[in-house]
Amino acid sequence: MTTVDAKTVAGRLNIGFVLARSFTLSAFAMFVDTLRLASDEEDRSGRRFADWQVLGSTRHLIASSCGVQVAPTANFVDPERFDYIVVVGGLLNNPSPVDDDTIAYLRKAAAKKVPLIGVCTGTFILAEAGLMKGHRTCVSWLHYEAFRERFPDLEVRADRIFNLDRTRGSCAGGASAADMAAAIVRRHIGRAAERNALEVLQIQKARSALDIQPRKPLAIECEDPRLRATIITMERHVANVIPLQKLADAVGLSRRQLERLFQEQTGSSPGHIYKKLRLERAKQLLVQTEAPLIEIALEVGFESASYFTKAFRMTFGRTPSQVRAEAPH
Known part of the structure; x- marks a missing residue:
């Protein structure tokens, strides 16, 4: 394993x-390949404008969730040698997911004001280390509930694809890792480098931090990203x-514009859609848990059983008790 020299360029x-x-x-691949292609010209894999290292406390190979292994290329050197330290998470x-030496290193980097970025569930690692307090966290919709349960005091959202918040960044993962990397490349190297990377990756245009995660909430057909973002928030x-x-x-x-948008694209009011979402969640809890009805009612925002x-029967044609009784055991 090599050590990293101070910035030479x-x-x-x-x-x-x-x-x-x-x-x-x-x-990881989308993020690092965006850097690789932005750091040189004509896909030569040079490191003229950017450099990167895989850091580790040991020389052991690190296995990904699909089984492919990656070897660290550097020890835990002075974190101030990096513009960013990116933590790539995986299976929850x-x-x-990381050892104590790694946690200590991340805390050291934070103390030195080195920006830390959590990619995929890397945000869970940063939050567990106490490094996301006072920062907004972006996670995949798939991991939103798990993050809220583990870290109820932290601000989190699952509608955007990534977020760069002062000395912290977070990213939903997948292809959005390339979008976040492109934003960093544009900031530090330039638009030409960003364009070169995206063209080789066959990405027509990088998405911004304002873009919405590509998910169809509640199987509702809607094209407007503002409407999708609102429903995901609901x-x-x-x-x-x-x-x-x-x-x-x-x-x-x-408010009037949002109401009109809902009516045009869903045929329903925002209040009706919101109530349906809450009742769909209640239906899941009835089938998957043994919680009393009053607890489920409170969990989905109803003040009385x-x-x-009454609202449940009007929506599904059956009472909560009937739905629970009909559920397979």
Whole structure:
């Protein structure tokens, strides 16, 4: 394993990668290949404008979730030698995705104000280390509930593809890793380098931090990204119902504009869609848990079991008790 020299090229972008056990190979590959293609011309894989290292506390190979292994290329050198340190996460069922030396290194980097970025579930590692306090975290919709359960005091969203928040960054993973890397390349190297990388990767245009995660919420057909973002936000706040005005403000619309958009694209009002989302969540809880009805009602934002039961029957044609009784055991 080599050590990393101090920055030898003035202004060259330097990034250190920390790979979790069972990390997501696609997210790492998209990020590092965007750097590789931006750092030179004509796909020569040179490192004229950027450099990168895979950091590790040992020389052991690190296995990705698909089984492909990657070897660290550098020890835990002074974190100030890097412009960013990127933590690539993976499967959440690993109780120890990184070792104690890695956590200590990340805390050292944070103390020295080195920007830290969590890619995929790398944000979980940063949050577990206490390094996401005061920063907004972006996670995949797939991992949103798990993040909220583990870190209820942290601000998290699952509608955007990535976020760069002062000295922290977070990314939903997958192809959005290339979008985040492209934004960093554009900031530190330039638009020509970004364009070169994207063209070789066959990406027509990088998405911005304002783009919405490509997911169809509640199987609702809607093309407008502002509408999808609103519905995803509704899905993630079924207990503490967000006022319509606040939902509208979040996507840059007035309340009337948002109501009109819902009617045009879904044929329903925002309130009706929101209630349906809450009741769909209640239906899941009825089938998957043994929680009392009043607990489920409160979990999805209803203040009384009787009102919850009435709304549930009007939506599904059966009472909550009937749905639970019919569920396979």
